[in-house]
Structures are given as structure tokens and as C-alpha cells.
Amino acid sequence: MSDLTVSNGTLALAFILVLIALYIGYQEKLKFNKEILIGVVRAIVQLAIVGYVLKFVIHANEIWLTLACFAIIVINAGWNAGKRGNGIPKAIPISLFAIAVDTITTVAILVATGSIKFIPAQIVPFTGMVASNIMVAIGLCFRNMKQTFADRHQQILEKLALGANIKLASIDILRESIRSGVQPTIDSIKTMGLVSLPGMMSGLIFAGVDPVKAIKYQIMICFMLLESTSLGSIISCYLAYKQFYNQQKQLNDELIS
């Protein structure tokens, strides 16, 4: 465990890696240096704050504090995923609802099966992991949905003109959008151990845990991520596609153009 100590000096030296990225950005005129600097500053500040908050929450070990952390993570994830659906009415409430239902379901199953304990040291990191993955999945779903509705505008009009209900008119888009949300999780799971050693597993091995035990944990996380990204994508897509239509089951042209 003592191997995990990172001194401030080491951390400062590791900043050389960021400087390399900045140099490449400058040389290649990639125009992302400002973004990198903002990202780095935000990451340092946010992680420092979170580090102290987590230390306090874990030490306090209060249910209400754990639940407050849970709510903050879910709200933030919902808000950010919703912003990806900019232009889709009610995108933020939809993503908030999907992430809340999905995260509660997933974490509740893990607690009920004894996979994790209802203590802040386990609930908070797991909630973060679940919510962030659903957030990314929903963001991808929304982006794909907006794009495909625009691309297939004419086809949907024709299906509606033939008397299709809005679900039948949008079913291809719905399926593709859900798939786009879940696909990155499937891809990462397929290559797990071959291309990457996932964060949780790497962290446990880093911390000196037996790799076999770490792998068991990781397998559980794979199950959890598959379920949560699938459920989150399905809930959000099934609620979002309806927003592209009005009450008369006509395509809402303002959203498409």
C-alpha cells in the first residue's frame, strides 16, 4: 500500500506530460491548449475538493451524507448528459430521470446481493462509476438521435404519411441510438484485459490486492456497466424520441432543421 504514495514533487514533475501535450497542440495548431489548461486546472481543483469531501464523508459514515453524495452525483450526471441533448425538449429532465432510476436500480442490486456494502467508502465511488458511464451513454444516444432524425427526416415523414404510429416511424432511429449508447461499453468489455486493464482493477492491483480478487471485482463491474448503460440508454431514448413529434403525431420540424 505504501507504494501508492505520490509526493507533490513527483506530481509536479508528472506535469511534464501535460507540457508535451501542450507543445504538440501548439506545433500542430490544434487550438485546444486553452481547453487543456482549463481541464487540468478544473481537474486539480475538483479532485482536491472531492478528496477532502470524501475523506470527511467516509470518516463521518452518516447515511444522510452518503445519500447527499449520491444525489449530487446523479444530478450532475443528469445535467451534463441532458446538455448533450441540447435542442431536444425536456432533455435534462429525461436524462435526470434515466440516470436516477438506473443508478438507484444498479446500486440497490449491488447492495442487496452483498456485492458492495452500504457504506460511503463503497457507495460513493460505485455511484460515481455507474452514473458517469450512464451519462456518457445517454450523451451519445442524444447526439445520435438528433443527427439521425435530421438525416432521415424525409423517410419519417413518409412513414407517418403511410399511417405509422410514431414508434414505428422512429423504431430504426430508436434502435440505432440505443446501440450507440451501449456500444462503447460492449467494445471496452470485449477488449478488457487484452487492450486495457480497467481503472478499478488497476487501482486494486496498485493498492496491493491479489489480482485474482481484483479481476472478480472487475467482472462484477462489467456486469454492472452493461446493465446500467443499456437501461439508461433505453429509458432516455424511449422518452426522448417522443419529443420529436407533436400531439397530432407530426414531426416537429423546428427540432430537425
Added chain:
Amino acid sequence: MIEVKNLNYQVGQQKILKNINLQVPRDAYITFIGPSGSGKSTLMRIIASMLNATSGEVLFNGKNQSEYEPTHYRHKVSYAFQQPTLFGRTIKENLEFPYLVRRKEFDRSLVTQYLEMVNLNETYIDKSVNDVSGGEKQRIALLRNLIFPPEVLITDEVTTGLDTENKTIVRKLIDQFNKERNVTVLRVTHDDTEISEAHNTITIENGEIKNV
């Protein structure tokens, strides 16, 4: 059968349709003519329930359009597009779509009969949508509207861009459904032959009906 009363449509400050009043009797075959941008297609889309009027009403069989469930209404009043797209990968997916909409089993022999009406044959059912010409595409698209004959068929410049042979096939099909199956037809066209052969024309200019 269809009655349009004091219908107006505007986008922002621009008035597209101005106080349209119209009566379409059952089995009629009406040809709508007028310059591009005069509002013909907009009127057709409103009658087809694809667009909402700003004010006024559309009555179908004596009942306000808004009282119908939109999908059921569109089974009865079917709109055919100028440049249709074919869905999915095969022609079958397109000809199956009207069955899917009505939750009915695909009837291959009936569909073959329909294909023969537009000079195509059974082999087309399994063809890829990429393997048909523009004219064939339009004929197949029109069949999607007609496999379950609607009470009203609205055709919006469906022969535009087709060669003479394809235009004749499409016109013949529409005529046949009008005469033999009592399908009321509202046709928008710019085609000189179609206009000269039409018995009942309505001219729309600047969003207003000029003659009935």
C-alpha cells in the same frame, strides 16, 4: 367527403394559405395547378394531416380532422411524395410496411398482383432498394400508399422527373384506383399533359384559390 373551411396557414408573418374554402366530393379526381411556392403542397399536407393549419378546419366525412386519431386518418387519407425514399434494404420491407402498420400478415400473392399493375413482377419483392431505377422507385412507393386502398389519395407531383413511360404507368395506376376502387384523388402537378387531360382543376396562386 372533404371540406376545407376558412383555412389559413402562415409561418411567422408570411401567409402561405389565405382563407381556403374547398369541397371535394367522393370519387372526385381533382388536379391542383399553380406556380411553384403558391401553397399547393402546403394545402395537401394539411389535408393529409401532416401539417396543422394556423386557423380554419378540414372536415373528412363530416367530422373534423382533429377528431380522428392521426394514424387512422392517414390510413384513409394517404399522401404520396414527389421524391420518395425507399426504407430499409429490400423492396419487401417497403411493401410490407403497410401490413406492419396495420398489424397484418404480408400477403405475397396480393402484392405480386399490385406489382404487375405497375409493370413489375414478383422478383422485385426480394430486390435491394439500391437495384431499382427512379421510375421503379416511384411506382413501388406509390404501391405502399395503395396496397390498402385509402379513401383519398393525395399525389404531390409524383410524376415529376419521370420519363414518359413511367409517367404513363403511374397515371394509369392512379386512374385505375379512382375509377375501379372509388379512391378520391387530389393531384398536384406541373405536367402539361396531365393538366391538359384533367377534367377538374383548381388553380392556387399566392396562397389563394383562383378558380374552382
